[in-house]
Amino acid sequence: MNGFKAMLFDLDNTLLNRDEAVDRLFFKLVKMCYRDVDHTLENEMRQQFKVYDGKYFGQHDKTDVIASFFDEFPPQNGMPNHAIQDFWNLHFPQCFAVHPDTITFIHRIKQQVKVGIITNGSVERQKAKIAYTNLDRCFDTVIISEEVGFSKPDKRIFEVALKRLDVNPEETLFVGDDLEKDIDGCQQAHIKGVWFNPDMRKNDTAIQPYAEIHTLERLGSYFK
Structure with missing residues (x-):
């Protein structure tokens, strides 16, 4: 693992x-x-x-x-x-709709590790999206920027998640599509950032993710 x-x-x-x-x-x-x-x-x-x-x-x-x-x-x-x-x-x-394979994948990795969501946005809308797609049943914690007072890429929002899950940065992966807000932000908190890039966009920034994936299923290789 x-x-x-x-x-x-x-x-x-x-x-x-x-x-x-x-x-x-x-x-x-x-x-x-x-x-x-x-x-x-x-x-x-x-x-x-x-x-x-x-x-x-x-x-x-x-x-x-x-x-x-x-x-x-x-x-x-x-x-x-x-x-x-x-x-x-x-x-x-x-x-919003969530692919059934995503739900299956989250439940599978949840058997091995703690899982959480960190999202920017309003509490009302983000909680509604999560509830409507049944993702609220899949995660150990959900961190919403409006609720905690910090927004990605502020490293403090990632530190809130670490504290809630009682894990260390080096034991944690963060997966996101935005190089600046997600990847640079989490890596400022010493969390390894995995860039989710299904459209295979070119990285024109100086930000270097820990890894790049084009499907969420690729994450399974980190937990075998």
């Missing part, structure tokens, strides 16, 4: 595919607020919705995402700005 006693995971775009969830939220929004949108325009709108989501990614308040989108593509049935955040909080968590 290589001496590891714990494995920690990022949530969005590691355990869960956030990009697919954004697409699903877009289609919910179109169905609710627009009429008679042809396929070509819908594709254009979807790409711009993702642009605005990326522009305001990391903000707890998502009003700017949809308000900006409405400014560019005025809806037939809009919603006031004060209702946008409620729409996002209610519908976005329901747009």
Whole structure:
């Protein structure tokens, strides 16, 4: 088992595919607020919705995402700005899905090591995503930035997880898709960072992960 006693995971775009969830939220929004949108325009709108989501990614308040989108593509049935955040909080968590193989894999490694999640975001939305996908049944601890007062890449959020799981940094792996927030952050806390890179992006940074994987199943080799 290589001496590891714990494995920690990022949530969005590691355990869960956030990009697919954004697409699903877009289609919910179109169905609710627009009429008679042809396929070509819908594709254009979807790409711009993702642009605005990326522009305001990391903000707890998502009003700017949809308000900006409405400014560019005025809806037939809009919603006031004060209702946008409620729409996002209610519908976005329901747009996430977890692959059954991921659940199977987590349960398998949990038989050998402690497992946890460290995620940036609001308590309400992140807990809703985790509960909706049944990931809450799989992990020994879940650390959410809003709840603890530190966000990745601050090493203190990783240290909270170590303390909760009662493990040392050298006994721990952290798996995440973001080189700066996940990999550099955890390695500042002396935790080995495994870069989850399913799209095989080029690493153009000076950050050197402990390992790089393209599927979560590859992690099983660390616990044989």
